[in-house]
Amino acid sequence: MIDRxxxxxxxxxxxxxxxxxxxxxxxxSGSNYKGLCPFHNEKTPSFYVSPARGxxxxxxxxxxxxxxxxxxxxxxxxxxxxxxWLANKYNIEIHERELSDHExxxxxxxxxxxxxxxxxxxxxxxxLHNHVDGVAVGMQYFRSRGFRDDIIKKFQLxxxxxxxxxxxxxxxxxxxxxxxxxxxAICYKNERGELIDRYSGRVVFPWISSSGRVVGFTAxxxxxxxxxxxxxYVNSPDSEIYHKSNELxxxxxxxxxxxxxxxxxxxxxxxxxxxxxxxxxxxxxxxSGTALSIQQIHTLHRFTSNIxxxxxxxxxxxxxxxRGTDMLLLEGMNLKVxxxxxxxxxxxxxxxHTADELKKYIEENSTDFIRFKTSLLLDGESDPLKRSExxxxxxxxxxxxxxxxxxxxxxxxxxxxxxxxxxxxxNQMNNMIRDRKESGVVRDSNMPQQEAATSxxxxxxxxxxxxxxxxxxxxxxxxxxxxxxxVIKYGDRVIFNDVEDENxxxxxxxxxxxxxxxxxxxxxxxxxxxxxxxxxxAVEHCENREFKTExxxxxxxxxxxxxxxxxxxEERFKLSESxxxxxxxxSLRNRIQxxxxxxxxxxxxxxxxxxKKQIAQSSSDSETLFQLMADxxxxxxxxxALARQLGNNIIV
Numbered sequence: 001m002i003d004r005x006x007x008x009x010x011x012x013x014x015x016x017x018x019x020x021x022x023x024x025x026x027x028x029s030g031s032n033y034k035g036l037c038p039f040h041n042e043k044t045p046s047f048y049v050s051p052a053r054g055x056x057x058x059x060x061x062x063x064x065x066x067x068x069x070x071x072x073x074x075x076x077x078x079x080x081x082x083x084x085w086l087a088n089k090y091n092i093e094i095h096e097r098e099l100s101d102h103e104x105x106x107x108x109x110x111x112x113x114x115x116x117x118x119x120x121x122x123x124x125x126x127x128l129h130n131h132v133d134g135v136a137v138g139m140q141y142f143r144s145r146g147f148r149d150d151i152i153k154k155f156q157l158x159x160x161x162x163x164x165x166x167x168x169x170x171x172x173x174x175x176x177x178x179x180x181x182x183x184x185a186i187c188y189k190n191e192r193g194e195l196i197d198r199y200s201g202r203v204v205f206p207w208i209s210s211s212g213r214v215v216g217f218t219a220x221x222x223x224x225x226x227x228x229x230x231x232x233y234v235n236s237p238d239s240e241i242y243h244k245s246n247e248l249x250x251x252x253x254x255x256x257x258x259x260x261x262x263x264x265x266x267x268x269x270x271x272x273x274x275x276x277x278x279x280x281x282x283x284x285x286x287x288s289g290t291a292l293s294i295q296q297i298h299t300l301h302r303f304t305s306n307i308x309x310x311x312x313x314x315x316x317x318x319x320x321x322x323r324g325t326d327m328l329l330l331e332g333m334n335l336k337v338x339x340x341x342x343x344x345x346x347x348x349x350x351x352x353h354t355a356d357e358l359k360k361y362i363e364e365n366s367t368d369f370i371r372f373k374t375s376l377l378l379d380g381e382s383d384p385l386k387r388s389e390x391x392x393x394x395x396x397x398x399x400x401x402x403x404x405x406x407x408x409x410x411x412x413x414x415x416x417x418x419x420x421x422x423x424x425x426x427n428q429m430n431n432m433i434r435d436r437k438e439s440g441v442v443r444d445s446n447m448p449q450q451e452a453a454t455s456x457x458x459x460x461x462x463x464x465x466x467x468x469x470x471x472x473x474x475x476x477x478x479x480x481x482x483x484x485x486x487v488i489k490y491g492d493r494v495i496f497n498d499v500e501d502e503n504x505x506x507x508x509x510x511x512x513x514x515x516x517x518x519x520x521x522x523x524x525x526x527x528x529x530x531x532x533x534x535x536x537x538a539v540e541h542c543e544n545r546e547f548k549t550e551x552x553x554x555x556x557x558x559x560x561x562x563x564x565x566x567x568x569x570e571e572r573f574k575l576s577e578s579x580x581x582x583x584x585x586x587s588l589r590n591r592i593q594x595x596x597x598x599x600x601x602x603x604x605x606x607x608x609x610x611x612k613k614q615i616a617q618s619s620s621d622s623e624t625l626f627q628l629m630a631d632x633x634x635x636x637x638x639x640x641a642l643a644r645q646l647g648n649n650i651i652v
Contacts, residue, residue: 002083006095010083011555013090014067016054022089023074038074039063039260055554055566065566069559076255076303079559081211109183113241116176116184117206117214123170124158124204124217134159138203141222145271146351151278154253158204160197160219168195185237186217199234205270207242208252210299216242218249218270218288245293248300249273249286255303257282263306265362266292272310272346280355281362284310284346292324297331308336308366312345318376325369329400335369338362370410373397374417391418395425399432476528479598484531485568486592487512491538491549495589511592512538512549518596524603534561604639611635 017033020026026033026049037047037058046060057064063073071082087094127134138159142152160167168187171180178195181187187195202219209215216236236242250273258264265284267273276284287296300307307328311318318339328335340349350358367375377390394414401407411429415422476484491512500506509517516539519525526532534553541547553565611632615625 002080003095006087006092007083007557009092010086010090011066011068013092014054014086015051016056016067016070017049017051019067019070019086019089020049020056037061037063040262041260053551053554053569057566062567065559065563066555069563069566072559073259074256076210076259078211110240112180113184113239114213114215116171116180116186117216117241119171119174119176120167120184120186120217121156121158121206121214123167124160124199124206125156126158127161128152128157128159128203131159131161133161137222141203145275145347146278147274148278151274154277155250155274156206156208156214158206160199160202160204162201164197164200165194167197167200183239185239198236202234205249207236207247207249209247210251210255210302212252213241215247216244243295244288246295246299248296249288250277251285251299253277254283254285258285258300258303262304263308264300264304265308265310266300267310267346269345269347272350275347275350276358279350279353279358281350281358292327294327294331297324297328297333301331301333305332306334306336308338308362309369310338310340310346310362312340312342322373325373326397326400329369329397330402332402336366337369337372338366370394370398370414371417374414378418391420391425392428395428396432398425399429399436476526476531477602479595479602480526480528480531481568483515483592483595483599484526484534486588486595487515487535487538487549488553488565488568489550490588492542492545492547493585493588495585495592510542511588512542515592515596519599522600524599530560530564534564601639604635608632608635608639 017026020033020035023038024035024047026035029048031050031052033049033051034045035047035049036042036045037060039058040061040063042060047056047058047064049056055064055066056070064070065073067086068079068082071077071085072079075082075085077085084094086092128138129135139152142157147157168178168181171186181195182189185198187197190196199217199219202221205218205220206214207216207218216239218236219234221232235244238244249270254264254273254277261283263283265276265281267276267284267286269286269288273284273286276282285300309325325335340346344352353361374394377393378387381387381390395411398407398410398414401410407429411425412422414420415425492510494508494510496509496514498506499509512535516535519535526535538549538553541549541552550565550569553561554569556562556565611628615628615632
């Protein structure tokens with residue numbers, strides 16, 4: 001693990017203009033730089049780089065960040081990988097914390113497996129390009145599939161000799177030990193104790209992780225033995241570094257294109273991926289015939305929320321298109337399906353068409369998954385029982401959709417297409433969601449959460465307190481966003497001088513401290529925990545009057561917080577000094593106080609809604625009903641008092 005001091009050195013050394021210039025042609029624009037955005041296609045530059053702030057931002061697609069987040073996004077790297085990239089660029093020696101003996105042993109074992117795989121991959125490639133059998137047999141096979149030499153090299157394809165002992169001999173000659181060959185599962189021992197090459201006599205497809213490391217192999221037989229042979233393909237067995245259910249073929253070659261296009265095409269096999277790359281479509285990966293796992297979906301979700309399934313149109317293709325789809329929907333993916341014409345798979349279809357033809361066909365024929373499933377299961381089906389089962393299956397898929405607006409749209413569309421009352425479908429869907437929640441099988445992202453802060457201050461800052469109001473959503477409101485924006489931009493600024501508490505202590509209050517005290521006095525907090533973390537951290541550091549919130553959060557070690565801070569201060573990229581809003585202390589105080597009143601009003605109104613629901617459900621319990629009515633009256637009075645302070649019409 002990279003130690004904190006090294007991370008800070010990397011941050012201090014990283015120049016945003018230097019880093020971005022590696023990938024984008026920049027030209028001076030006032031005190032900033034601008035260029036064409038590397039994250040989406042554009043003709044007019046909207047990508048701005050600010051040397052003063054050390055950040056970049058695209059006003060077209062919204063992407064950008066500090067040097068670390070830029071590299072993470074552009075190169076599709078993890079946080080540690082981006083740090084290492086920058087350290088290498090600026091020749092900074094990486095210092096890592098001391099690992100325990102057990103951690104060192106585990107790390108050494110994993111690293112030895114990676115090293116062994118890297119060597120084997122180079123060995124297979126060398127055989128393919130330079131060995132007489134590799135050229136005559138392996139290369140001939142790839143060219144018969146229509147693969148160009150540049151594509152063969154891009155995917156690091158290889159060939160393995162039929163001599164089952166040759167690989168071990170070559171490894172020993174390079175100084176590798178038997179235990180490494182066995183641990184990486186490149187070889188196994190037969191009954192005579194010989195090290196047998198697992199992939200002999202086959203062409204080899206390496207599996208490369210998103211970070212660029214070889215984690216395993218798939219090898220295919222080439223000759224007549226494939227007929228009637230069960231093991232046409234041999235895959236690396238599961239190991240410490242390779243789990244087939246976690247990996248996606250082609251993710252390393254596709255990740256930049258996926259992020260840029262904001263869509264991924266999912267196919268079944270390696271040849272499908274390679275042929276589509278060759279046809280000009282690079283945002284494509286394969287799961288190699290297995291059902292999608294949650295780990296694979298999470299990997300894809302790092303790069304995009306949009307996925308299109310590309311399968312051939314036969315029964316097997318249809319079956320493949322239905323596997324794992326509910327899980328994709330549940331994880332918030334926007335799902336489309338394209339079944340290719342009969343007798344065509346993505347490999348053969350891509351070889352028959354130009355890149356433009358292929359892209360046009362995909363665009364015109366891709367179908368939203370819910371509509372695809374509805375047509376598939378219900379078109380031409382007249383049996384009432386089968387129709388009922390099909391409708392239940394469709395509604396179950398809709399219930400997995402996390403976006404409530406999209407979910408309602410699906411239900412409305414489905415109701416019209418199948419001729420069933422929308423209310424019936426809604427009730428069924430709600431029952432399914434309720435059953436999942438009760439069983440604990442699935443956590444719905446829209447479930448309420450209660451995370452009210454309980455910090456005590458000893459003094460109140462407003463005449464009206466809103467104690468015990470329940471938070472009902474984990475989605476931040478516009479008022480909360482404006483408040484946290486003020487914390488990030490002006491959190492360190494003192495706006496109240498010589499404030500006296502109940503004990504007679506006199507002190508100053510900054511923006512962050514005032515907002516924190518005001519919310520804590522009423523036992524309130526933001527819905528978004530990240531917002532709470534930002535506020536608490538700002539208050540903690542505000543004791544140091546040299547602390548500057550904007551610079552601190554823009555370059556925060558937590559990349560999520562850093563990106564949020566950049567987005568909330570982004571207007572300063574384009575605005576000239578004269579155009580930027582100047583907030584004096586008085587106007588800033590007024591804005592904050594008004595927003596805090598709005599914040600309380602939101603909570604009170606939500607609490608009134610909750611009380612109304614409880615009253616409607618407690619009509620038979622007179623004692624509970626009486627208490628609820630009393631609470632409703634108190635809340636109504638509080639709302640009216642807040643309305644008067646805000647200058648709104650009083651709601652009786």
